[in-house]
Amino acid sequence: MTGADGRFGRVARFATIAIVLAGLAGCGGDGEGSTRGAMLTGAGATFAMPLITLWSSQYEAVEGRRVNYNSIGSGGGIRAHIDGTVDFAATEAPLTVEQFQRAEGTLTIPFTIGTVTLAYNIPGVDELRFSGEVLAEIFLGEITRWNHPQLQELNPDAQLPDQRIVVVHRSDGSGTTYVFTDYLTKVSEAWADRVGYSTSVAWPVGIGGNGNEGVGGAIRNNPHSLGYVELSYVNSLGLPTAAIRNRAGNFVQPTLEAGTAAAAASVDELPAGHESWHEVSFTDPEAADAYPISSFSYYLVYEELGRAGDRMTRQRAENIVRWLEWSVTEGQQYNNDVENAALPESVRQLNLETLDRIRFNGEQVRTW
Amino acid sequence: MDGIRRRWFRYLTGTMAVVVLAAAALILYELWAGSLPTWREWGLSFIWRTEWDPVRGEFGALPFIVGTMLTSGMALLIALPVSLGIAILLTEYAPRVLRDPLIFIVELLAAVPSVVFGLWGIFVLAPVVQQHVMPFVAGSPLGLLPIFGEPGPGYTLFTASLILAIMIIPIIASLSREVLMTVPREQKEGALALGATRWEAMRHVVLSYAKPGLFSAAVLGLGRALGETMATTMTIGNRLGLTFDYFESGNSMTAIIANELREAASEIHVSSLMAIGLVLFLLSFVLNTLGRLIVMRVHTGAA
Numbered sequence: 001m002t003g004a005d006g007r008f009g010r011v012a013r014f015a016t017i018a019i020v021l022a023g024l025a026g027c028g029g030d031g032e033g034s035t036r037g038a039m040l041t042g043a044g045a046t047f048a049m050p051l052i053t054l055w056s057s058q059y060e061a062v063e064g065r066r067v068n069y070n071s072i073g074s075g076g077g078i079r080a081h082i083d084g085t086v087d088f089a090a091t092e093a094p095l096t097v098e099q100f101q102r103a104e105g106t107l108t109i110p111f112t113i114g115t116v117t118l119a120y121n122i123p124g125v126d127e128l129r130f131s132g133e134v135l136a137e138i139f140l141g142e143i144t145r146w147n148h149p150q151l152q153e154l155n156p157d158a159q160l161p162d163q164r165i166v167v168v169h170r171s172d173g174s175g176t177t178y179v180f181t182d183y184l185t186k187v188s189e190a191w192a193d194r195v196g197y198s199t200s201v202a203w204p205v206g207i208g209g210n211g212n213e214g215v216g217g218a219i220r221n222n223p224h225s226l227g228y229v230e231l232s233y234v235n236s237l238g239l240p241t242a243a244i245r246n247r248a249g250n251f252v253q254p255t256l257e258a259g260t261a262a263a264a265a266s267v268d269e270l271p272a273g274h275e276s277w278h279e280v281s282f283t284d285p286e287a288a289d290a291y292p293i294s295s296f297s298y299y300l301v302y303e304e305l306g307r308a309g310d311r312m313t314r315q316r317a318e319n320i321v322r323w324l325e326w327s328v329t330e331g332q333q334y335n336n337d338v339e340n341a342a343l344p345e346s347v348r349q350l351n352l353e354t355l356d357r358i359r360f361n362g363e364q365v366r367t368w
Numbered sequence: 369m370d371g372i373r374r375r376w377f378r379y380l381t382g383t384m385a386v387v388v389l390a391a392a393a394l395i396l397y398e399l400w401a402g403s404l405p406t407w408r409e410w411g412l413s414f415i416w417r418t419e420w421d422p423v424r425g426e427f428g429a430l431p432f433i434v435g436t437m438l439t440s441g442m443a444l445l446i447a448l449p450v451s452l453g454i455a456i457l458l459t460e461y462a463p464r465v466l467r468d469p470l471i472f473i474v475e476l477l478a479a480v481p482s483v484v485f486g487l488w489g490i491f492v493l494a495p496v497v498q499q500h501v502m503p504f505v506a507g508s509p510l511g512l513l514p515i516f517g518e519p520g521p522g523y524t525l526f527t528a529s530l531i532l533a534i535m536i537i538p539i540i541a542s543l544s545r546e547v548l549m550t551v552p553r554e555q556k557e558g559a560l561a562l563g564a565t566r567w568e569a570m571r572h573v574v575l576s577y578a579k580p581g582l583f584s585a586a587v588l589g590l591g592r593a594l595g596e597t598m599a600t601t602m603t604i605g606n607r608l609g610l611t612f613d614y615f616e617s618g619n620s621m622t623a624i625i626a627n628e629l630r631e632a633a634s635e636i637h638v639s640s641l642m643a644i645g646l647v648l649f650l651l652s653f654v655l656n657t658l659g660r661l662i663v664m665r666v667h668t669g670a671a
Contacts, residue, residue: 073630073631074631074633075630075631075632075633076630076631078633093633096633096634098634099633171601171606171623171627172626172627172630172631173422173627173628173629173630173631173632174631175631195423196423196424197423198422198423198633199422199631199632199633200422200627200628200631200632201422201423202419202421202422202423202608202609203607203608207521207523207607208523208605208606208617208627209606210601210602210606214602217490221490221494221522222521222522
């Protein structure tokens with residue numbers, strides 16, 4: 001452990017130990033004459049857990065190989081990737097420039113699309129529409145009442161009460177916050193100046209709830225509240241969602257199709273898998289039918305798998321690539337089961353090109 | 369043979385004791401080493417800086433230290449009289465038939481997982497506090513105090529304080545009971561024989577004899593409140609920014625670490641959370657040492 005790496009890695013160490021132990025335990029249970037480390041291990045975003053768990057059980061049924069995923073958060077996943085302790089990491093935010101430099105040779109592979117909804121609780125109101133600017137002003141604390149003229153203008157048919165808006169946001173650092181604040185940063189200069197975007201930000205107003213469930217609970221408990229919740233949670237929470245005006249001027253409800261449409265609109269601007277993805281974001285896209293607040297989640301994997309040393313074999317490298325390939329192609333059909341949007345066809349193609357780059361000791365792994 | 373075994377056993381137990389010490393020392397070292405970038409950047413001023421903005425990389429610990437102090441302090445203020453009452457009831461007034469079940473119930477309260485307290489706080493206490501308790505306090509003369517502002521949402525420093533109070537009552541009550549039991553019977557009987565009423569004997573003899581012990585029971589309860597994470601995080605509101613208003617959402621040292629460590633991406637963010645951990649560690653360490661020292665003095669004094 002030297003210098004900056006040592007300091008940075010320290011936090012990840014607990015998680016790393018847990019992952020290694022889990023991996024070892026997995027090997028023990030994997031009887032069928034397999035060599036050590038036959039089970040693949042991944043770590044990262046909590047948001048991706050339902051999908052990857054579903055994938056791994058489907059994948060095991062088809063291919064007979066298990067994948068063990070630890071949902072320790074995107075930040076933890078990125079650290080585990082940089083430390084090289086996992087076969088793949090999953091994150092909601094792409095690597096920053098600094099992180100990308102430290103994890104040289106990283107490939108970025110989008111594998112699903114998450115959508116952030118605006119959920120609300122106003123007795124007597126079951127249809128609500130926002131524009132990005134108005135949302136930013138509400139979350140900045142400048143629009144404080146539901147019957148504000150700007151809100152009434154957007155919702156001429158709704159009976160908006162003369163009540164304070166109870167703003168609810170995530171209290172824990174999260175990719176959901178990253179996507180939502182990324183959107184607000186794009187649509188509002190005031191937001192960009194005063195707050196900015198990250199997995200946790202200094203919220204000017206509002207109460208914090210822990211996790212999607214925490215935010216959902218706070219919205220349900222507080223009349224006249226408004227908060228942002230991942231689409232996959234909002235239905236089970238039983239909260240109505242608002243339509244958001246996209247760049248084309250259409251009010252769009254958060255749906256899986258509208259999320260995929262937003263991603264498809266961004267394909268031309270996507271970098272190649274081995275380049276830095278730090279600028280990738282398709283919030284506030286141009287497309288007419290696109291919902292404006294959604295984003296990719298990404299796998300992180302190294303281009304040269306041989307760098308993992310003894311842990312890696314040709315066989316294992318092939319297993320990793322097969323798993324990644326399966327999940328970004330066949331696996332996409334399971335997205336709807338967990339209310340994530342599927343990748344558009346063009347992104348799947350891009351991913352296959354990226355997977356072709358993966359090497360084991362200099363030789364291409366995906367030769368099939 | 370026996371001698372070897374005995375020596376071996378002594379080494380074994382000795383090693384285990386050292387392991388515990390080493391673990392504590394290692395934790396301290398890791399917190400220090402992990403938080404170095406923060407101390408390098410801002411030095412001690414990190415402790416009284418008030419910004420916390422992960423986007424711009426500005427970090428300061430004061431709002432969290434204040435939040436922890438306010439909630440723990442209020443919790444102690446509420447818990448102390450209640451616990452003392454329980455302890456006195458159990459040692460002096462409760463008939464034998466009632467005493468053991470009561471002790472059992474109080475100690476059972478200490479075994480409830482803090483996440484359960486947190487859930488109860490969210491679903492039961494927070495709405496009650498929002499709709500009834502805060503408006504009532506705000507309307508009473510207490511509401512004139514600057515620490516009680518306009519009642520906000522249900523998740524406030526006040527709600528967290530109430531939860532913490534309930535959580536530390538069993539600790540303070542059972543420690544106080546033990547302290548009260550060390551008061552020599554002769555002292556109390558002497559006072560009663562001199563014509564003191566039961567109340568006077570209680571107040572002037574028993575309580576004054578037990579005062580240092582009761583003080584340390586309070587300190588240990590406070591230590592528990594300082595470190596409580598789950599229930600606090602779930603009820604405090606997790607708002608960034610300095611506030612001294614109990615009716616406002618706030619934050620604590622434990623809550624900010626629990627909330628942000630997992631997804632903290634930049635090095636300085638992680639290191640600032642570690643720095644808060646270090647401050648909390650030292651604070652609890654000092655308080656607990658203080659408490660134990662006083663308990664030790666009481667015990668040697670009583671012997």
